[in-house]
Amino acid sequence: MDGSARYTTANFHTYLLRCITGMSKDFGIDPVRLCMGLGFEIEDLSSPDCLVSFRQAASLIRRALACTKDRERGLGLDIGTQETIGSIGLVGYAMLTSPTLGNAIDLGIKMQRHAGVLLQLERVDSGKYLTIRARSLFHEPDLQPFLVEESFGVFLNLVRTLAGDTFTPSFVELSYSKPSYSAHYDQVFKCPIRYDQSENIFACDAHWAEKRIATYDPLSHRQVLDFLQMNVAKQSMEDEFIESIERIVRRDLRQTPSLSAVATQLCMSDRTLRRRLADQGRSYQNVLDQLRMVHAVALLTNPRLTIDEVAYEVGFSDAHNFRRAFKRWTGHGPRKSQ
Structure with missing residues (x-):
């Protein structure tokens, strides 16, 4: 695992880890051992102020997976399907008091950082389907099945x-191979499931977005949103600045814009853009590398794509330069990710 600041910065809420340790005894796992030596104890996970790094979260998850490797069930599925709307804290309550399912989903995605999500979730609708896409934030292929199982x-x-209980997804697509316990997926999702796909997709009929939520309460909804916004406001506005840059670049990673082009779209000079990035210890190249790495990792899980094709999709004119860059990002070549 990469030891860079991205992995070791404590910026993830602990809802998922609390669920894992809380349910661990049901799976024959000692929750104390899961936390041992990681820099926190079980009691810490119940504090709303407790944040952990991805390295810490990944270590705990790997321990849980190692302890349950002989089960013919998906640990992520078991964890995810036992979680409740209260398991994600105030974000869950804000969703519960939303007017429609579409509103609730949009809010959950907007606030996903405050729900302890370890993947990047996006709503990407087509005319027929309401679609949720899950992408890896970090290059950890061995954890991807668990994280996708839990999220979906x-x-x-x-x-x-x-x-309502009548809801059923239309289909699920997964970027990894069919596991030995695939019957568990069928049991949980009860819809067509396609493996070895280019992305991780959870799709349902678009009409569900208009479904009214019975627990909608405008006053309670406003109150909890205001409280969440107070927490969001504590984060630097520079987070929005970085996200604005990333949004521009993500439009087409195959032909990434120059720093000058991005500065123009943000209505500032090149010098101001460089300075504001430097104030956060970032550079434009660093932002590009991060986006390219995340997208490349997602594409490399599709065995039908060649290295040349992946290189092209993330903005490299030849595979040789892509291989060198990928090794610089992750510590190993792209072949290990396939």
């Missing part, structure tokens, strides 16, 4: 809480 499992649970 809890998403299914949340939607059924909000929209």
Whole structure:
């Protein structure tokens, strides 16, 4: 695992880790051992102020997976489907008091950092489907099945809480190979499941977005949103600045804009853009590298794509330069990610 600041900065809420340790005894796991030597104890996970790094979270998850490796079930599915809307804290309550399912989903995605999500979730609708896409934030292929299982499992649970038990997804696509316990996936999702796909997708009919939520309460919703916004306001506005740059670049990673082009779109000079990035210890190249790495990692899980094709999709004219860059980002070549 990369030892860079991205991995070791404590900026993830502990809702998922609290669920894992809380349910661990059901799986024959000692929760104390899961936390041992990681820099926190079980009691810490119940504090709303407790934040952990991805390195700490990944270590705990790997321990749980190692302890359950002989089970013919997905640990992530078991964890996710037992979580409730209260498992994600105030974000869950804000979703519960939203007017429609579509509103609740949008809010959950907007506030996902405050729900302890370890993947990047996006809503990417087509005309027929309401679609949730899950992408890796870090290059940890061995953790991806667990993280996707948990995210899609809890998403299914949340939607059924909000929209009713009759909700069923239209299809699920997964970027990794079919596991030995695939029957567990069929049991949970009860819809077509396609493996070895280019992305991780959870899709349902678009009409579900208009479903009214029975627990909608405008006053309570406003109150909890105001409280969440107070927490969001504590974060630097520079987070929005970085996100604005990333949004421009993500439009087409194959032909990334120059720093000058980005500065023009943000209505500032090149010098101001460089200075504001430097104030956060970042550079434009660093932002590009991060976006390219995340997208490349997602693409490399698709065995049907060649290294040349992946290189092109993330803005490299030849595979040789892509291989060198990927090794610089992750510590190893792209072949290990396939």
